[in-house]
Amino acid sequence: MTLALRLRAVTRQKWQTHIPRRTTRPFHTPSRQFQQQQQQQQQQQQHQEDNNSRSTHFGYETIAESEKEGRVRNVFSSVAASYDTMNDLMSFGIHRIWKDEFVRALKPGSLHSVDKGWNILDIAGGTGDIAFRMLDYATNVKNDSKTRVTISDINPDMLAEGRKRSLWTPYGGTERLSFLEANAENLESVASESVDLYTVAFGIRNFTNKQKALEEAFRVLKPGGVFACLEFSKVQNSLFNAIYKRWSFSMIPIMGQLVAADRDSYQYLVESIEKFPSQEEFKNMIELAGFIVPSQAYENLTGGIAAIHRGIKPLHKAQ
Numbered sequence: 001m002t003l004a005l006r007l008r009a010v011t012r013q014k015w016q017t018h019i020p021r022r023t024t025r026p027f028h029t030p031s032r033q034f035q036q037q038q039q040q041q042q043q044q045q046q047h048q049e050d051n052n053s054r055s056t057h058f059g060y061e062t063i064a065e066s067e068k069e070g071r072v073r074n075v076f077s078s079v080a081a082s083y084d085t086m087n088d089l090m091s092f093g094i095h096r097i098w099k100d101e102f103v104r105a106l107k108p109g110s111l112h113s114v115d116k117g118w119n120i121l122d123i124a125g126g127t128g129d130i131a132f133r134m135l136d137y138a139t140n141v142k143n144d145s146k147t148r149v150t151i152s153d154i155n156p157d158m159l160a161e162g163r164k165r166s167l168w169t170p171y172g173g174t175e176r177l178s179f180l181e182a183n184a185e186n187l188e189s190v191a192s193e194s195v196d197l198y199t200v201a202f203g204i205r206n207f208t209n210k211q212k213a214l215e216e217a218f219r220v221l222k223p224g225g226v227f228a229c230l231e232f233s234k235v236q237n238s239l240f241n242a243i244y245k246r247w248s249f250s251m252i253p254i255m256g257q258l259v260a261a262d263r264d265s266y267q268y269l270v271e272s273i274e275k276f277p278s279q280e281e282f283k284n285m286i287e288l289a290g291f292i293v294p295s296q297a298y299e300n301l302t303g304g305i306a307a308i309h310r311g312i313k314p315l316h317k318a319q
């Protein structure tokens with residue numbers, strides 16, 4: 001190679017290695033904000049597609065997950081006005097004894113007047129049955145007039161019934177009682193570690209993603225806070241179970257038809273009870289969400305027609 005040619009090659013090499021790195025965005029590249037928005041939209045679309053393709057139960061029917069929330073909403077909007085009457089008829093009034101026992105077992109409220117009282121979140125609180133009992137217990141048994149309850153429910157019609165009923169109690173319109181319309185699977189307006197006691201009575205079997213709701217319960221509870229659930233469960237004695245099933249499947253939809261002019265909603269209610277996990281399975285789900293379950297993990301009521309489950313959020317994070 002001649003000297004001139006070698007010089008030219010070396011110069012080209014140097015020039016190439018000294019090309020400055022591009023530091024500015026090329027004119028046609030979308031901004032980061034735009035890219036993020038596109039990514040979010042794609043994720044939301046993906047989530048919606050996943051929901052559409054994943055299936056779940058609606059009673060005995062198998063439906064897309066995305067459909068369940070709306071179908072459950074329709075059921076409770078339809079039964080809201082007759083909800084209390086139907087509960088009394090279907091259970092011969094026994095649901096009142098179960099609810100009393102649930103609240104008595106939890107002993108809500110502070111014993112010391114210097115305390116701020118408990119912050120209780122009653123999920124799927126509907127018409128307020130549990131909330132009013134807890135406020136009565138705190139006030140009358142613990143002499144605590146500071147404990148407060150938020151009744152949260154996904155259904156505005158059920159909340160409206162609760163609001164109406166609260167006016168017949170000493171708590172309606174006071175700061176001890178508030179209402180929140182929210183899905184238990186996403187309680188974004190409830191701060192993490194802000195709740196002393198989380199209750200859910202006859203609600204969780206209607207949720208689309210029960211495990212997600214348990215994880216939300218874990219998030220919002222303070223360390224040491226208590227998760228408590230009252231739900232229909234599995235009857236332990238086979239003879240009693242056969243009688244109970246025959247009665248509920250034949251009579252409850254008919255009562256729904258006669259009293260609420262709505263057979264389908266009550267058919268769903270009995271089927272949803274049947275589909276709910278057993279006591280042991282539900283205990284495992286509570287543990288999976290991170291709760292410590294007491295040695296007596298659950299209490300069966302009326303032979304297991306219903307059961308009370310409890311879990312405690314550990315004081316220290318698991319390693």
Ligand SMILES: C[S@@+](CC[C@H](N)C(=O)[O-])C[C@H]1O[C@@H](n2cnc3c(N)ncnc32)[C@H](O)[C@@H]1O
Pocket residue numbers: 072076123124125126127128129130152153154155158182183184185200201202203204206207208
């Ligand atoms: C059978 S009622 C129970 C009402 C009340 N806790 C009681 O014991 O009488 C079930 C309630 O769960 C509510 N619910 C269903 N799905 C929900 C969800 N994903 N998040 C919050 N509430 C829900 C319904 O709107 C309804 O008010």
